[in-house]
Amino acid sequence: MPENIKKLLEIEYGLSGDISRLAGENENFLIRTKNNTSFVLKLACDQTIPGIPEIEHLAVECLFKAGLGISLPRVIPARSGSMEACLLTEDHKQIRGRLLEFVKGKAWRQSPPASIEQLETLGRLIARMDMAMSGIVHAGSRRTHPWDLTQAARHRPEISFIQDLEKRRILEWAFHLYTAIALPLLDRLPRSLIHGDLNDDNILVDNSRVCGILDFGDCLENPVVCDLAIALAYHTLDEEDPLEAAAIIIGAFHQVRPLSADEMNVIFPLMCARLAVSVIISAKRRKIDPLRESWFVSEQRAWQKLDAFSAIGPAQAAILLAGRTNLKPYENRGASAMELLKKRRKLIAPSISPSYEKPLKFLHGKGQYLFDYNGRPFLDLYNNVCHVGHCHPKVVEAGQKQMAKLNTNTRYLYDGLTEYAERLCDTLPRELDTCFFVNSGTEANELALRIARTCTGQKDMLVVDNAYHGHTTSMIDISPYKFMGKGGKGEAEPWVHVVPAADGYRGRFKGQGKDAGKAYGDEIESIIDVLSTPVAGFITESLLSCGGQVIPPEGYLETAFRHVRNAGGLCITDEVQTGFGRTGACFWAFKLQDVVPDLVVMGKPMGNGHPMGAVITRKEIADIFANGMEFFSTFGGNPVSCAIGLAVLNVIKEEELQKNAKLIGKRMMEGLYTLKGKHDLIGDVRGLGLFMGIELVNNRKTLDPAARKAHELVNLLKSQGILVGTDGPFNNVIKIKPPMVITQEDSDMFIRVLDDCLTDMENSE
Numbered sequence: 165m166p167e168n169i170k171k172l173l174e175i176e177y178g179l180s181g182d183i184s185r186l187a188g189e190n191e192n193f194l195i196r197t198k199n200n201t202s203f204v205l206k207l208a209c210d211q212t213i214p215g216i217p218e219i220e221h222l223a224v225e226c227l228f229k230a231g232l233g234i235s236l237p238r239v240i241p242a243r244s245g246s247m248e249a250c251l252l253t254e255d256h257k258q259i260r261g262r263l264l265e266f267v268k269g270k271a272w273r274q275s276p277p278a279s280i281e282q283l284e285t286l287g288r289l290i291a292r293m294d295m296a297m298s299g300i301v302h303a304g305s306r307r308t309h310p311w312d313l314t315q316a317a318r319h320r321p322e323i324s325f326i327q328d329l330e331k332r333r334i335l336e337w338a339f340h341l342y343t344a345i346a347l348p349l350l351d352r353l354p355r356s357l358i359h360g361d362l363n364d365d366n367i368l369v370d371n372s373r374v375c376g377i378l379d380f381g382d383c384l385e386n387p388v389v390c391d392l393a394i395a396l397a398y399h400t401l402d403e404e405d406p407l408e409a410a411a412i413i414i415g416a417f418h419q420v421r422p423l424s425a426d427e428m429n430v431i432f433p434l435m436c437a438r439l440a441v442s443v444i445i446s447a448k449r450r451k452i453d454p455l456r457e458s459w460f461v462s463e464q465r466a467w468q469k470l471d472a473f474s475a476i477g478p479a480q481a482a483i484l485l486a487g488r489t490n491l492k493p494y495e496n497r498g499a500s501a502m503e504l505l506k507k508r509r510k511l512i513a514p515s516i517s518p519s520y521e522k523p524l525k526f527l528h529g530k531g532q533y534l535f536d537y538n539g540r541p542f543l544d545l546y547n548n549v550c551h552v553g554h555c556h557p558k559v560v561e562a563g564q565k566q567m568a569k570l571n572t573n574t575r576y577l578y579d580g581l582t583e584y585a586e587r588l589c590d591t592l593p594r595e596l597d598t599c600f601f602v603n604s605g606t607e608a609n610e611l612a613l614r615i616a617r618t619c620t621g622q623k624d625m626l627v628v629d630n631a632y633h634g635h636t637t638s639m640i641d642i643s644p645y646k647f648m649g650k651g652g653k654g655e656a657e658p659w660v661h662v663v664p665a666a667d668g669y670r671g672r673f674k675g676q677g678k679d680a681g682k683a684y685g686d687e688i689e690s691i692i693d694v695l696s697t698p699v700a701g702f703i704t705e706s707l708l709s710c711g712g713q714v715i716p717p718e719g720y721l722e723t724a725f726r727h728v729r730n731a732g733g734l735c736i737t738d739e740v741q742t743g744f745g746r747t748g749a750c751f752w753a754f755k756l757q758d759v760v761p762d763l764v765v766m767g768k769p770m771g772n773g774h775p776m777g778a779v780i781t782r783k784e785i786a787d788i789f790a791n792g793m794e795f796f797s798t799f800g801g802n803p804v805s806c807a808i809g810l811a812v813l814n815v816i817k818e819e820e821l822q823k824n825a826k827l828i829g830k831r832m833m834e835g836l837y838t839l840k841g842k843h844d845l846i847g848d849v850r851g852l853g854l855f856m857g858i859e860l861v862n863n864r865k866t867l868d869p870a871a872r873k874a875h876e877l878v879n880l881l882k883s884q885g886i887l888v889g890t891d892g893p894f895n896n897v898i899k900i901k902p903p904m905v906i907t908q909e910d911s912d913m914f915i916r917v918l919d920d921c922l923t924d925m926e927n928s929e
C-alpha cells in the first residue's frame with residue numbers, strides 16, 4: 165500500500181516525503197515533505213458514499229469563506245484539477261484519495277483543562293459554523309449513518325450486548341429520555357447541514373485557543389442543535405462539573421445563535437443519547453478488534469458521565485444548562501411531591517391513597533409518556549383512560565373549540581349528541597341502538613342496574629367474584645372486590661348473588677380447555693336454581709380486570725347469558741376497561757364470545773380523560789324503562805363531551821389504534837412468554853391485545869400468590885421509568901393496559917427492563 169500511495173502522490177500531486185498512517189477510524193495518512201510541509205491523504209474506502217466528499221468539500225469551503233479564524237482541512241486539487249486523485253495499481257486495483265491541508269493544533273482531549281474562555285470560544289464557534297453551513301443545499305446531505313443522532317433509537321435493541329445489569333439500566337434510562345423527550349421534538353426543530361461529529365479529537369486547540377476543526381466525514385442534514393449536543397457530550401467528558409462547563413458553551417452559542425425553548429429541552433437527552441450510542445458502538449467494536457485503541461478513547465469516560473448524568477433529572481439538567489441564557493425551562497413546576505403530599509393529608513379524604521411507595525407528581529403527559537416533577541419520563545403501561553394517548557392534540561382541540569362555542573345539556577338540540585350517538589352505535593351490533601349518556605363508569609353501571617330492575621320488576625343481581633363496578637352504595641353492593649375486600653362488610657347483600665370468576669389459571673375448571681367456558685357458565689344455572697327469587701340481571705365485565713386480568717374461556721358468556729335470560733334476567737356487560745378496541749381483535753370485548761348483551765356499559769377511555777360514561781341498549785328496553793320517570797343527567801352527553809367523544813372515535817380510526825393494539829399486544833405477549841420460561845416467579849401470562857396480566861407465584865404447583873414480590877416489582881419498574889400496577893384477588897397480578905399508542909420499541913423496552921428487574925430480584929434473594 166505505501167508504495168501505491170507514494171506513486172499516487174508523485175503522479176497526481178508531485179509530492180514526496182514521509183508517509184505514516186494516522187490513528188482514527190479511516191484510512192488517513194500523514195505526508196511530511198522534505199521542506200517540512202504536512203498534508204493528509206484521505207483514501208476512499210468501500211463505505212465512502214458517492215457525493216459525500218463533495219458535501220464535505222462544500223462545508224469546508226463555506227466555513228473557510230465565513231472567516232472563522234480557524235484552520236480547516238481544505239482539499240488540494242490534483243494536477244488534473246480534480247478534487248480526487250485516482251491510481252490504477254499494477255494488480256489492477258483502483259486507489260482513490262483526496263489530499264487535504266494539514267490542520268495544526270492539539271486535540272482538545274489532549275490539551276490542558278479548558279478555561280472558561282476556551283469553552284466560550286467553542287460555543288461561539290459552533291454557532292457561527294452552523295449558521296454558515298445553513299446556507300448549503302445539497303440533496304446528498306439528507307443521509308444517515310450509525311452516528312446520526314436523530315436515529316439513535318436504532319441502537320436501543322443493542323443494549324442487550326452489554327452484560328452488566330447496572331450499565332444496562334443506565335442505557336435504558338438514556339434511551340428512554342431520548343425517545344420520550346427529544347424524538348417528538350426533533351422533527352420540529354430548525355435543520356441544516358451540520359458537522360455531525362464535533363468530538364474532542366476533532367476540535368484542535370493551540371494555547372487555549374480553538375484553532376482548527378477536523379473530519380467532516382459525518383456531516384449531514386440534521387437539527388442544528390445536534391451539532392451542539394454532540395460537542396457538549398464530548399467536550400465535558402473530562403470536566404469535573406460537566407453541566408456547568410456545558411452551560412458555558414451553551415451560553416456562548418446562544419449569544420450568537422439564540423436557541424429556542426424546545427432546542428434547550430432536547431440538549432440533555434441528546435447528550436446522553438450520544439454517549440449511549442458511543443458506548444454501545446464501543447462494545448460492538450470490542451468484539452471485532454479489542455486492541456484498536458482509537459475505537460475506545462471515549463468509552464470509559466462516557467460510562468462515567470452517563471452514570472453521573474443518570475442521577476440528574478432532565479428538569480434539573482435543563483435548568484442548569486440554560487443558566488447562562490435567557491431561557492427558563494421548567495418554570496412554575498409548583499410544589500414538590502413531598503410538599504403536596506403533606507398538604508393533601510390535611511385536605512383530602514384519607515381513603516384515597518396515592519400510588520407507589522414514593523408518590524409521583526406529574527407535570528405533563530404526551531402519548532404513552534408521563535413526565536414527573538423532575539422532568540423524568542415514565543412509560544405509562546396501565547392507564548386505560550388516556551386511551552389514544554395522554555393529551556392527544558386532536559381530542560384537546562375538539563374539547564377546547566366546543567367549550568369556547570357552546571355547552572348546554574341534553575334537553576336542547578345540538579348536532580354533536582346525535583352524531584356521537586350514531587357513531588357509537590355504528591361500533592355495536594345492530595340491535596344495540598339506543599343511548600343514555602352519563603359522566604362515569606359508576607354512573608353508567610348504576611343506570612344499567614336501574615334499567616334492569618325497572619324492566620324486569622326484580623331486584624336481585626348475579627355478579628362475578630372479585631368484580632368492581634363503581635364507588636356508589638349500590639355499586640359497592642354489587643362489587644365483591646369491595647364488599648369482600650378491606651373495610652368491606654365481608655358478605656353480600658341478600659339481593660346479590662356471587663358467581664365464580666371464569667378463571668382458567670386458578671378456577672375450578674382450570675385445564676379443561678374448551679369445556680371450561682361451558683362449565684363455568686353452567687355454574688350460574690346451579691346458583692339460579694337455588695334462588696328463592698327471580699333475578700333482575702347479571703353484570704359482568706367481558707374480560708375480568710380487577711379480578712386479575714382474566715380472559716374467560718370460550719363459550720362462557722354464551723352459556724351464562726342463556727341461563728340468565730331463561731331466568732328472566734337482563735345481561736349487562738361492563739366494557740369500562742375492555743372496550744374501544746383495546747383487545748385488538750374486536751372493538752367491544754363481548755364480541756370475542758359471540759354474544760350480544762342487553763345493556764353495554766362504557767366509561768374510562770370514552771373521553772380520553774374527560775369524564776364520560778354511557779349505557780347502550782335495545783330500543784324496546786329503553787321504551788319499557790321510559791315509564792314516566794324522567795332520566796336526566798345535567799352533564800351527561802353535553803356538547804363538549806360529545807365533541808371529545810367523537811374526536812376519540814376519530815383518532816382510534818385514523819391512527820388504526822385497534823390494529824396497533826393487536827400488533828403490539830402480540831409482540832408483548834411473545835416477550836412475556838419468553839420471560840415466563842426464564843423466571844419461575846411468573847406463574848401465568850395472559851391477555852389479548854393491550855389487555856394483559858402477569859400472575860406472580862411463589863410456587864408454580866401450589867400457585868401461592870406472590871403479592872409482596874408483585875409490589876416490589878411494581879416499585880422496581882417504577883424506579884426504571886415504567887408504570888404498571890397490581891390487581892386480582894391476591895394483588896399478585898401485574899396489570900398491563902397502556903394507552904393504545906404504545907410502540908414496538910416501548911414493548912421491547914418493557915420486556916428488557918422487566919427481565920432485568922426479575923433477574924435483579926432473583927439475585928438479591
Ligand code: PMP
Pocket residue numbers: 604605606607609632633634635705709710738740741767768
Ligand atoms: N367498571 C369497571 C370495570 C371499572 O374498572 C371501573 C373503574 N375502575 C368502573 C366500572 C367505575 O368507573 P368510574 O371510576 O369511572 O366511575
